[in-house]
Amino acid sequence: MQDQDLRSLSRRGALIGTGLAAWISRPARAEDPESAPPQAGDHLVFLTGSKKGQTIRSDDLPAGGPQMQAYPADPNGTVRNGSRLNLVIVAHIGDDGVSDETRAHMADGVVAYSGICSHQACPVSMWSNDRHAFVCSCHGSVYDPRNGAEVLAGPAPRHLAALPLKSENGLLTIAAGFVGRVGMQTS
Ligand code: FES
Numbered sequence: 001m002q003d004q005d006l007r008s009l010s011r012r013g014a015l016i017g018t019g020l021a022a023w024i025s026r027p028a029r030a031e032d033p034e035s036a037p038p039q040a041g042d043h044l045v046f047l048t049g050s051k052k053g054q055t056i057r058s059d060d061l062p063a064g065g066p067q068m069q070a071y072p073a074d075p076n077g078t079v080r081n082g083s084r085l086n087l088v089i090v091a092h093i094g095d096d097g098v099s100d101e102t103r104a105h106m107a108d109g110v111v112a113y114s115g116i117c118s119h120q121a122c123p124v125s126m127w128s129n130d131r132h133a134f135v136c137s138c139h140g141s142v143y144d145p146r147n148g149a150e151v152l153a154g155p156a157p158r159h160l161a162a163l164p165l166k167s168e169n170g171l172l173t174i175a176a177g178f179v180g181r182v183g184m185q186t187s
Contacts, residue, residue, distance in 0.1 A: 035082030037182075038072035038163060042080070042174040044090060044112070045073045053079075057170045058108035061092035066127030067134055067145070069115055072174060085182050087115035088163055089124055089134065090172070091145050099147045105179070107167035112174075113149045113160040116183035117141055124160065134160070 044056040047069040051060065056070055067089040072080045080086045094109045102111060113134075117124050122138035133152055134143040141154030149160035161180035166173050 032082055033074055033078045034080055035086075036080060037083075037177055038080060038086060038088070038174050039074070040174055040176050042072040042074055044070040044088060044172055044174070045079055047071055047087070056090060056172050058092065058110050058167055058172055059170055061090060061110060063092050063094065063109075065091050065093060065129075065132060065145075067091040067115075067124075069123070069125065070112075084123075085114075085116060085185075087123060088112050089115040089160075091134075093132070093145050097146050101148050102146060102162070105162045105164040105175075107165040107172060107175075108170065110165060110167075110172060111145050112163040112165050112172075113143075113145070114163065114178060114180075114182045116160075117156060118151075118158045118160065118181070118183060119154070119156040121183040 046052050046054055046056060061068060070088045070090050071086055072088065090110055090112045092110050105111065115124050117136040117138065119139060119141055122136050124134050124136045124143065126135035126137045128135050128142060131142060131152065134145060139155050141156035142152040143149040143160055144152050148162060151159060159180065161178040161182045163178055164175040166175040
C-alpha cells in the first residue's frame, strides 16, 4: 500500500471511526452469553462469505492470508455477536518468521486477533499483499500478524489483542480470552 493510498484512507476513515467509537464504547453485558467476551472452549464462526455462520477449521482459511472476520461461539452454538468488541480476525500465516510470542498463541499456522483497531475502533478488514499484514481501512494502520500484531505503520497506538488458539483435529478452538486491550480500551 502506497503513502497516497494511506492518506486517502485517512480522510475516508475519520468520520467512520468517530461513529464507531461511540458504538463500541458501550459496555458489554457480561451476563449475556451473546455479549460475553470469547472464552476458552469457544470455537469461531465466519462472519461473511459463502461459509457465513459455519465453524472455522484451519484448512478453511487461505494459506498466506488474507484474514477472515469471525465471531466466537460457545459450545452450545450461541454466537457471541452482541458486542463488536468480540469481532475477531483469523489468518493462516504459517510458521515462517513468526515470533515466539505469536507461535505460543497460534494453532495449525493460524493466528487470531481482535478485529477492532486500537486507534479509533474501526474493523481491521483489509490486507496488504506487499507487507503480508493487516490494514485498517479507516486511517491506514498496518499490523504485523507474525509479531503479535505490532503496529508497522499508521496512527494506531498499540498492537491488536491476541486471541490464543488450539486445534482439535483441525477445528480451531479458543484456548484463552483476549491477551491485551481490545480496541480503544484504556485498561
Ligand atoms: S481506526 Fe484509525 S487506523 Fe484504524
